[in-house]
Amino acid sequence: MTSLTHLPRHSRASEPKGPRRICIATPEVIGPYKCGGIGTLYTTLAESLAEAGHDVTLLYLRGSYCEKGSMDEWVAAYAEKDLRLVPLPRPIETTIDGALCSVTAFHAYAWLRDNPFDIVHFPELAGPGHYALLAKKLGLAFGQTLFVVGTHGPTLWVRDANREPLHDLYDLENDFVERQSVALADVVWGPSHYLFGWMREQEWQLHDQCYVQPYILPKAARATSDEHDSKADEPIHELVFFGRLETRKGLELFCDALDALGARIGSDAPTFSVTFMGRNWQIGEEESTDYIARRAAQWPWSWKCATDWNQPEAISYLKAGGKLAVMPSYMDNSPNTVYECLGAGVRFIAGDSGGIPELIHPDDVDDICFPLEPEGLATRMQEALEVGIRAARPAIPFDDNEAHWLAWHESVDASSDAAPSIPDVSVELIRVDAGNTDATCHVAWRSAGKDCEADVLLFLEEHHRIEAHAIERLRLAAARSGADVLTTFTHQFDPDASGDVPMVLSTRIPLGGSVAVGALYNCFGRGPVWIRREVFEALGGFPEGARSTEDFVWGLCTKAAATGFRVEVVPEALFSEPLRPDNDTKRSPYPDHVATLRALARALPGQLSSLALVAASLKRRRDTTTTRKRSRTATSNPVDTLLSAGRLLADRGATGEALRVLESAREIAQQLDRPVERVQVLLLTAYAHVRSGDKKAAKHVALEAIAFSARSGSPPSLFEAFLRVAEITSLIGDHETSSQLYL
DSSP states (O other), X not given: OOXXXXXXXXXXXXXXXXXXXXXXXXXXXXXXXXXXXXXXXXXXXHHHHHHTTOEEEEEETTTTOOSSSOHHHHHHHHHTTTEEEEEOOOOSSSEEESOHHHHHHHHHHHHHHHSOOSEEEEESTTOTTHHHHHHHHTTSSXXXXXXXXXXXXXXXXXXXXXXXXXXXXXXXXXXXXXXXXXXXXXXXXXXXXXXXXXXXXXXXXXXXOEEEOOOOOOGGGOOOHHHHHHTTTOOOOEEEEESOSSTTTTHXXXXXXXXHHHHHHTTSOOOOEEEEESOOOEETTEEHHHHHHHHGGGOSSOEEEEOSOOHHHHHHHHHXXXXXXXXXXXXXXXXXXXXXXXXHTOOEEEESOTTHHHHBOTTTHHHHEEOSSHHHHHHHHHHHHHHOOOOOOBSSOHHHHHHHHHHHHHHOOOOOOOOOOOXXXXXXXXXXOOTTOHHHHHHHHHHHHHHOOSSEEEEEETXXXXXXXXXXXXXXXXXXXXXXXXXXXXXXXXXXXXXXXXXXXXXXXXXOSOHHXXXXXXXXXXXXXXXXXXXXXXXXXXXXXXXXXXXXXXXXXXXXXXXXXXXXEEEEEEEEEEOOOOOOTTSOSHHHHHHHHHHHHHTXXXXXXXXXXXXXXXXXXXXXXXXXXXXXXXXXXXXXXXXXXXXXXHHHTOHHHHHHHHHHXXXXXXXXXXXXXXXXXXXXXXXXXHHHTOHHHHHHHHHHHHXXXXXXXXXXXXXXXXXXXXXXXXXXXXXXXXXXXHO
16 A cells, blocks of 8 residues: 555546445444444435435344334434435344354345445444455455445454453454455545554555545534634633543543643632533543542532533533533544534644544644643643634535545446456365264375375365355355465254255354464364365375364364465355254363464464463353354253343443343243343343443342342352352442452
């Protein structure tokens, strides 16, 4: 990538193309979901494109989930704006066995395959477009569709910005599909040069179709020039911290600067007040509002917190007059708070971090942005209080920016380049009957692989059914991607069903060629596996020590990916197999995992090779067999299934969805009269509130779990409730209650 410019007005096109069929796939849509930046941007973009006459579909990736109202109501509301709102269908007839991020990508790919568009937008976060993008790259679909990926804040950037460690394996899975989404997209855009710079430092693959373009600001949020000018000479009498009350947004820095400002004005009667406006959060072990109260003990001015205002209420308050919004963020990509202040004519100052300076007119940056240290911020606030400050102008006028977006959509060419020719490589199918013994299969595959002279080896077991077009599709995928190793989706069918077309019970969808994730579980696929013969020989065949077909395919793919060979997943079910129960659940998986990790260790530098073996113990800390357990207990208690889903969603940060799932679990447990499970639901609900930052709700529900458990008369349940609630109250910083419960 040589440079970053704005989206080109024309791309391989000399004239506008007229109305286009455009799909915007997003996990957030204004209305059914309480939106952050992604939802605001994509909803506004959709409305602008629809007003311009395009045929626009909003594909809501959370399906029928609503935080407010009903989906039917929102579909009707958007139809009045000439927008089609489609909740992503998630058929329940077949179990989808894959990573959490992959399941959404699978359903999005399936829907788009049946609904053609000229242009499709996806965010990079959690990779919802991963499989669709991969299908186009491999030549399997979407030859007349342009895929556009927006960069808003990938998972590892968020962790870095919040100064947090990686929370779970989900973070590594998301990181892989996010990187893949950017690498595979036809066009990548972002609102700031800053985030692209961060991606370069993290060695993301950025091609020459990467562009910087600010978000479209809703028309209702744009002030007139008269509104901007009317506040120029109005004195400032209130400082407003504007943003979530957390470290990343600069809360501690703001308080430090207020201390410095207090020292300067001394005993003089203050002529201003302070407001902390944003969602309550946590500073270390302390609730943010408590932290503020403690810091404010010595301040001579009045202060207050406003933690429950929505966006219109916040902007209305800031526009009321005499306010200065202060945004001392340590790390931000392209924050909505800055857009909103620029659009509304609100006077503000902001830290010179991340992509913030890029949003402000170059002539205004020095007056608005300050260095991220207390004295510098104190000086800037003191100047604003004493001599005033003008409202900043945007770097690009909002109307011009919207026109640029519309012109690009009207002129961009969605057709693909001509597909490369497919070489006529020879393929040897190495099919063996394992005789129910994985070791036998392993030996047979190794032996056959050594004796084969074909260009490509396709290893599969006797029970695998192969689709009629499988070899053709694999040849195409290998030619288009340059992959050395290919695995595929695999259908699993009912072995006892009659008929030529058995019922598909589940579909395995491997994540892909991630070495980091592959060190913890088999994210590549369990077989069949397509591999170039010379690569198979270079790897020395299958690794020694594994005891199952899945594990030695895992070891082969791990070693291939770690040594620089390209491992890809073909996002089509080209093979099927009978669903087999896992009858060997008591066998320790440790030897198989270690066999795979030894293969990985050999690919790492000597001093780092031992780190690979640590993954075997880390794997035990995460339940990587959840989906298998679910398929083995298809007729099990539905409350257990909902509890598992609720925990996964809470761990992932989707706390609103988690709480909705847990409410369903509570209702079912109540109907079935299962008090022990009702206690478990309450405890997990409290945990979801902890994850959301709502400490009061967490404590209330946790104590409710103890009270209900006591009424149910189950000593083991009551004992567990006391322990779990002690842990929860400790997490939210209520150590006194926690100590009493432990005692």
